[in-house]
Amino acid sequence: MTSLVWLTVALPLVGFLVNGALALRRPGAKDLVSYVGVGVLLGAFAVALGVFVQLWLHPPHTPIIVDLWRWLPVGSLQIDFALQVDQLSAVMLLVITGVGSLIHLFSVGYMKSDPGYARYFAYLNLFVAFMLVLVLGSSFPVMFIGWEGVGLCSYLLIGFWFSDKVNADAGKKAFIVNRIGDFGFMIAMFLIWQHLGTLTFTGMVERAPAVFSPGTGVVTAITLFLFLGCTGKSAQIPLYTWLPDAMAGPTPVSALIHAATMVTAGVYLVARTNVLFSLAPLSSMVVAGIGALTALFAATIALRQYDIKKVLAYSTVSQLGYMFIAVGTGAYASGVFHLVTHAFFKALLFLGAGSVIHAMHHAYHATHSHADAQDMRNMGGLKQHLPVTFWLMLLATLAIAGVPPFSGFFSKDEILAAAFARAGDHPIYYLFYAMGVVAALLTAFYMARLITMTFLGENRTGEQERVHLHDAPLVMTGPLVVLGVLSVIGGFINLPPFFGGGAWLEHWLEPVTEPAARFFGLEMPHGQTELFLVGGAVLVGVLGLYAGYRATLRRRTPTAAEAPDDTGLARVLNRKYYVDEIYDAVLVRPLIWFSRIVLWKGVDQRVVDGAGVNGSARLSRGLGWLGSRLQTGQVGMYVVLFLVGALWILHTMVR
Amino acid sequence: MTEVVFYIFAAAAVLSATLCILQKSPMASALWLVSTMFSLAAIYVLLNAQFIAAIQVLVYAGAIMVLFLFVIMLLNLGHAESDLRGPSSVAATLVIVGLLSIELLALTHYSPRRLASELSQWPTYTDPATAFVAGQITQQEGAAHGVVMAVAAPLFQVYLIPFEITSILLLAAIVGAVVLAKRNV
Amino acid sequence: MLLGPSLALSAILFSLGVAGVLLRRNAIVLFMCIELMLNAVNLTFVALAQLHGASGYVMVFFVMTVAAAEAAVGLAIIIGIFRHKQSVDLGNINLLRG
Numbered sequence: 001m002t003s004l005v006w007l008t009v010a011l012p013l014v015g016f017l018v019n020g021a022l023a024l025r026r027p028g029a030k031d032l033v034s035y036v037g038v039g040v041l042l043g044a045f046a047v048a049l050g051v052f053v054q055l056w057l058h059p060p061h062t063p064i065i066v067d068l069w070r071w072l073p074v075g076s077l078q079i080d081f082a083l084q085v086d087q088l089s090a091v092m093l094l095v096i097t098g099v100g101s102l103i104h105l106f107s108v109g110y111m112k113s114d115p116g117y118a119r120y121f122a123y124l125n126l127f128v129a130f131m132l133v134l135v136l137g138s139s140f141p142v143m144f145i146g147w148e149g150v151g152l153c154s155y156l157l158i159g160f161w162f163s164d165k166v167n168a169d170a171g172k173k174a175f176i177v178n179r180i181g182d183f184g185f186m187i188a189m190f191l192i193w194q195h196l197g198t199l200t201f202t203g204m205v206e207r208a209p210a211v212f213s214p215g216t217g218v219v220t221a222i223t224l225f226l227f228l229g230c231t232g233k234s235a236q237i238p239l240y241t242w243l244p245d246a247m248a249g250p251t252p253v254s255a256l257i258h259a260a261t262m263v264t265a266g267v268y269l270v271a272r273t274n275v276l277f278s279l280a281p282l283s284s285m286v287v288a289g290i291g292a293l294t295a296l297f298a299a300t301i302a303l304r305q306y307d308i309k310k311v312l313a314y315s316t317v318s319q320l321g322y323m324f325i326a327v328g329t330g331a332y333a334s335g336v337f338h339l340v341t342h343a344f345f346k347a348l349l350f351l352g353a354g355s356v357i358h359a360m361h362h363a364y365h366a367t368h369s370h371a372d373a374q375d376m377r378n379m380g381g382l383k384q385h386l387p388v389t390f391w392l393m394l395l396a397t398l399a400i401a402g403v404p405p406f407s408g409f410f411s412k413d414e415i416l417a418a419a420f421a422r423a424g425d426h427p428i429y430y431l432f433y434a435m436g437v438v439a440a441l442l443t444a445f446y447m448a449r450l451i452t453m454t455f456l457g458e459n460r461t462g463e464q465e466r467v468h469l470h471d472a473p474l475v476m477t478g479p480l481v482v483l484g485v486l487s488v489i490g491g492f493i494n495l496p497p498f499f500g501g502g503a504w505l506e507h508w509l510e511p512v513t514e515p516a517a518r519f520f521g522l523e524m525p526h527g528q529t530e531l532f533l534v535g536g537a538v539l540v541g542v543l544g545l546y547a548g549y550r551a552t553l554r555r556r557t558p559t560a561a562e563a564p565d566d567t568g569l570a571r572v573l574n575r576k577y578y579v580d581e582i583y584d585a586v587l588v589r590p591l592i593w594f595s596r597i598v599l600w601k602g603v604d605q606r607v608v609d610g611a612g613v614n615g616s617a618r619l620s621r622g623l624g625w626l627g628s629r630l631q632t633g634q635v636g637m638y639v640v641l642f643l644v645g646a647l648w649i650l651h652t653m654v655r
Numbered sequence: 656m657t658e659v660v661f662y663i664f665a666a667a668a669v670l671s672a673t674l675c676i677l678q679k680s681p682m683a684s685a686l687w688l689v690s691t692m693f694s695l696a697a698i699y700v701l702l703n704a705q706f707i708a709a710i711q712v713l714v715y716a717g718a719i720m721v722l723f724l725f726v727i728m729l730l731n732l733g734h735a736e737s738d739l740r741g742p743s744s745v746a747a748t749l750v751i752v753g754l755l756s757i758e759l760l761a762l763t764h765y766s767p768r769r770l771a772s773e774l775s776q777w778p779t780y781t782d783p784a785t786a787f788v789a790g791q792i793t794q795q796e797g798a799a800h801g802v803v804m805a806v807a808a809p810l811f812q813v814y815l816i817p818f819e820i821t822s823i824l825l826l827a828a829i830v831g832a833v834v835l836a837k838r839n840v
Numbered sequence: 841m842l843l844g845p846s847l848a849l850s851a852i853l854f855s856l857g858v859a860g861v862l863l864r865r866n867a868i869v870l871f872m873c874i875e876l877m878l879n880a881v882n883l884t885f886v887a888l889a890q891l892h893g894a895s896g897y898v899m900v901f902f903v904m905t906v907a908a909a910e911a912a913v914g915l916a917i918i919i920g921i922f923r924h925k926q927s928v929d930l931g932n933i934n935l936l937r938g
Binding site for chain 2: 842845846847850851852855856859862869871872875876882883889891893894895897898901902905907911915916918919920928
Binding site: 643 | 758
């Protein structure tokens with residue numbers, strides 16, 4: 001079955017081709033598109049399941065490489081297009097195809113009345129294909145294909161409704177900011193090739209410990225450049241600014257790409273190259289530090305956002321920060337664990353939000369109102385109207401807040417415990433732990449705020465609109481239910497011994513994380529320390545939820561139209577610390593100025609056009625003019641020239 | 656003795672040539688050129704090339720220069736006001752001719768001995784008498800069979816093909832001259 | 841053996857011929873100076889024939905022949921030009937101006 005793993009890539013690719021063709025020729029064939037679009041995903045999931053089962057029955061000690069074809073034989077560099085099937089990629093495979101299938105199903109209902117239906121599914125299928133190439137790639141270049149490909153699909157899908165300039169700009173922003181990260185990835189690839197002589201992951205695992213001694217400059221540089229790529233793709237500081245803007249795309253896209261899969265590519269990369277990061281403790285510290293900072297920073301911004309999707313976007317950035325704290329402390333399995341649980345509850349939250357927005361749109365459409373359907377200040381009391389959505393989103397909120405026994409609790413607790421444990425070696429990790437705890441508090445707070453403002457209290461949507469608010473059809477709520485179940489029970493895949501579990505995921509991933517454990521092993525806390533940590537995490541979660549609930553319900557929230565603008569600290573948070581404006585002033589404008597004035601006017605017009613093109617033409621003409629002066633037509637002059645030439649020849653011969 | 660005669664005729668030749676190039680009237684120039692040729696013919700005799708001297712007088716001075724005179728008289732050129740070209744030409748002349756004469760006069764250092772030493776294979780073997788065998792043969796031929804024979808023998812034996820080609824050249828020249836000069840009837 | 845002086849005389853005559861070519865404007869006189877140059881070359885050949893044998897004389901023979909042919913054709917051309925321009929001044933012959 002593992003030799004058929006390429007089907008998981010091929011099926012969505014076929015889906016892309018078919019749906020793309022339909023989008024161009026018969027955009028009205030929505031049924032066919034639905035069957036093809038969802039069908040290929042379900043097929044890919046089936047194959048993924050088969051691969052997983054086979055690995056489970058016969059766990060391999062070394063990764064299984066499925067060689068597809070010879071791609072770049074260039075001298076001593078032989079890059080084959082090959083897929084690597086091991087424990088880590090099997091987990092990612094299941095998450096991507098599983099959650100992906102659910103989201104595709106949800107999209108059938110959500111995008112039903114959109115004229116670009118076929119195009120949407122084509123792009124979504126293509127995205128899944130590229131994402132699978134990313135996680136299944138057996139070498140850096142193949143992974144990079146997937147890396148770039150998902151960036152492309154992200155651009156296409158964010159700017160899906162590109163006739164509105166705001167959406168198109170958001171797509172461009174995502175792509176361009178990602179490119180900065182890609183530059184880091186490429187530099188890291190070059191350095192790896194230069195020092196290790198190989199670009200495959202198995203080769204890297206084999207050679208890195210022998211070539212690099214721990215803590216040296218080269219491996220630190222490589223890992224920092226790789227992490228630059230991660231900050232771009234996984235929206236960490238300083239390259240996170242594209243993610244909130246990416247909410248301009250359809251909500252299922254936000255769920256799939258910007259919650260469950262693409263943004264986790266950075267975490268996957270660090271987990272995959274754990275041998276390198278374990279050899280560079282400084283880089284790991286940077287990773288954890290940036291993760292912690294981002295987690296806290298994004299959580300503070302989410303406190304004061306009014307658009308429901310923006311809250312979830314910053315929540316995603318924050319949770320990704322947690323995953324980086326995990327891999328930064330060397331707890332790679334914990335990072336992957338949180339990746340999986342986060343995929344479940346964040347996808348659920350986004351799809352639930354999608355359900356809410358769908359209902360609000362429907363209501364506003366019926367009354368021809370132009371109010372913002374995504375602004376939480378226009379919602380409220382939707383519990384009565386959208387009960388299924390409410391209960392499921394509540395489950396997801398409990399999960400993300402870290403309330404036991406939901407999935408988020410186990411994964412988040414493990415991350416904080418790992419940070420605490422690593423602090424024994426480097427005290428700075430205490431700071432990261434503290435930041436993580438504060439961020440957990442804030443997470444619970446703003447999620448409670450979101451639920452309260454949206455579903456509880458009294459409805460602010462309006463008298464006429466209220467009639468039209470109703471829950472989503474089964475095709476949309478069905479996936480929600482599945483995700484809800486997973487959010488609840490998902491934690492049990494890695495139950496720590498403290499709770500009597502066998503830490504299954506961690507053991508499952510051991511063959512992959514083993515190279516790191518040699519240099520960067522971690523002793524997890526147990527006994528009384530662990531009790532304190534667990535208790536603290538639960539306390540923080542519950543406290544935050546309660547505080548958020550009370551604070552939001554206490555005062556009457558005005559509707560978006562009549563709400564006064566925020567002032568003071570609230571304003572700064574609402575305007576996201578003006579980071580976008582700062583970037584614009586410090587980076588974007590100088591760059592544009594430089595391009596226009598120096599490079600365009602200066603170099604291109606004056607040097608290339610003036611000196612190069614026109615200058616050489618003028619030179620030719622000048623030389624030609626000089627030559628034409630010889631053609632006087634006067635015989636006398638010609639005679640003189642004859643004699644000069646003859647004299648010259650004579651001179652050379654006399655010598 | 657021969658040297659004195661040589662120098663007299665050499666001076667005559669140089670003088671005639673100088674006047675040739677400086678005369679205003681083309682007719683005068685032509686006549687001075689004839690004088691130069693006569694002097695050269697005399698020098699040929701002194702150099703033991705009697706046949707060549709005869710041909711020089713017959714062909715060059717007698718046919719070619721007559722042709723020139725015919726054309727001059729035909730075109731009725733008369734005196735020109737100033738036949739010399741402008742000062743730039745004079746400057747160019749001085750430069751070019753100066754350089755030329757320097758180059759050429761450098762060649763006069765060649766004595767037979769030096770020529771022989773340059774030509775012979777062995778550095779010590781520089782006796783012109785033995786290095787230049789061909790010259791000796793010619794002189795012996797000339798003494799034995801006459802100067803005409805000395806020229807005719809190689810002409811019709813070794814250089815037969817160029818000889819024939821030259822006759823074709825003359826044919827072409829005749830045809831060309833006729834075609835170019837005739838009126839469009 | 842008059843080799844040296846002969847060569848010197850030849851050099852002087854050749855130089856005079858070149859000077860004449862450069863100085864005179866009349867086309868026919870130009871031709872005559874060219875003939876002068878050819879004569880100088882003939883003198884060189886004859887002078888060296890004493891060393892190199894009869895081939896020197898044969899060369900002179902050929903040079904004279906070619907000079908005759910060249911003079912004939914050249915003068916025919918000049919006559920043609922004279923018919924068009926009514927003068928043989930070199931300054932007037934500039935139709936090939938570029």
